[in-house]
Amino acid sequence: MTSVLLIEDDDRIRLSLSLALEDEGYTAHAVATAEDGLAEQRRVGAETVLVDLMLPGMDGFECIRRLRRDDDVPIVVISARDDTHDIVAALEAGADDYLVKPVAVKELAARLRALRRRGRAPASAAPAMRTLAFGDLELRPEAGEVRLHGDQVRVTRTEFRLLCELADHPGQVLSRQQLLQRVWGYEIGDERLVDVHVGRLRHKIEDVPGTPRHLVTVRGLGYKLQP
């Protein structure tokens, strides 16, 4: 049984979402504050975290940052706020996906399934471990490893999936929509998800994130990975 941590200050939403998530086959751990959420996550180590942005005390953004510090657990924001500023800020803090209230339970379940697929190693995990090299950047898809100048780099599961997707098509441009579909499972989705994740990745795998050498933007088309 997979477990989900729900951090939501509205009692009714917390209760109803817990019930709905349990119906979908998840074990729901529900807390009302970010502080409790961080403690609960350390205790139970849920596979996915759902977090509201407007929380009493520590806000959602800070909560995401702290969760990210210890963990590559997938984090999904569920918020009533939908302006670009909040969405980008939450994604930059480290969230993997962003849903605006009210979220249909079916939609939420679909997003959680997509995150789990991302987390799992590809089915074709053969004993022969591939190593994809892009200059000083090395990628081992089966081992879930990224190395820059030989040092291991910590990336989240979503960032890793994104990197693998680009690495599978070396030198080829993938559009934001293609990446949204292949990494997040969205047929129609928010391209800011891709942009912010690319930005986060660049801070980890580029020597100078402002002028990327490996993960480059092709104006009007998308992104590509190159040595």
Added chain:
Amino acid sequence: MRRAGLRTRVSAAFAVGALALSVCVTVVSYELTRSTLFRERERTAVRAAYFDAALVDASLSGGATNVADVLGSLDAGGDRYVLIQRAGRWYSRSADTDTHAAVPPGLREMAAGGVAAAQRIRRDGAPALVIAVPLDGDTVFYEIVAQRELERTLQVLALALAAVAIMMAAGGAAVGWYVTRHALRPLGAVADAARGIADGDLATRLDPDTEPDLAALAASFNHMADELDRRMRRDRRFAADVSHELRSPLQTLAAAVSVVDRRRDGLDERSAAAVGLIVAEVNRFQELVGDLLELARGDQPVTREPVDIAELVTRVVRAHGLDPGIVEAGDPGQWRVDARRVEQTLGNLLENATRYGGGPTAVRVGKGFLEVDDAGPGVPEELRATIFDRFVRGPAAGARGTGDGTGLGLAIVAEHAAAHGGTASVRERPGGGARFRVELP
């Protein structure tokens, strides 16, 4: 009838004013000149007549008997006719013996009474002066002075003055036209500003310092614009706030309803039916809040970026569970548009076609346009203008069936089109059904 423009009216007023003024000046100066000239001429003529009369008197009293000879001795030009009435008989110098007929009877009587007099008459269509000087012994000396030359001078003067009057009127009109052009220039700025506001640029303001005379107009215009801006912001914020506040309870409802919905099979028939209703209405409620927020956000600027439009259309069609084979892509190339808004525009058109039009039959995309055809009854002529308004539903929605939409889908389509500076319209599809068309520049 359309009223003449301000500029035309001001110019006309200038012209009429100039004409009236010049006519006054002309008439006065003409009259003054005429009377002065006449008086001068008359005085000269009278003096000449007295001189002639004295000569005739001297000749006659000196014993001359042939009156005609006496008259012939007078130095008279072509414009002067001298006559003598003596004992009821008329003597004249020339052959025209009828000349005396021109002497008015009143003058004759006065002369017969021994009074020297002069009278203006018209002779042969020209003004003339008849001067009567009674002489000794039943003799009256008459002199008729034709003033043909004077008349001609006055005619030339009148013509010249009339020409001057007309020129002054034309000059007045020209000055009016020129002056109003300058006077109306600040109003042109007002018109531009008003057009800017109508086009959605609510930040347009007039500078009250540029035209001191129009400062009051500029101030009230700016006040109006401020007020409009404030109200529109307030309305939008209200819509956004309301929708926002609805989100939390809706989230609870959505989650709770899904829990009940899962167990519908275990419920009795009546409860299951009621749960079905709640589920459907919560869904619609969610859509409504989403659409309201979208409309409230509609005034935000468009973030344009290059979009592979054919790919976008195919993707949206597939996401709506439709066969991508209905897409007919010409050669639309790349569009510089807000991808999210275009996705939603097409999505709403597809939903509209599904809900009210029996499903989309074709999705066409070409240079700057997007069309969705459906197999429905079409949109009646009288509904085509209002169908893009909020909460207007298709003819099928008169009786609200199941799966009815929010009534905001097409309003959002129109708003997205307008945000791009484009248009949304509907027409008859050849062969029945409706054809919705969105043009994005």
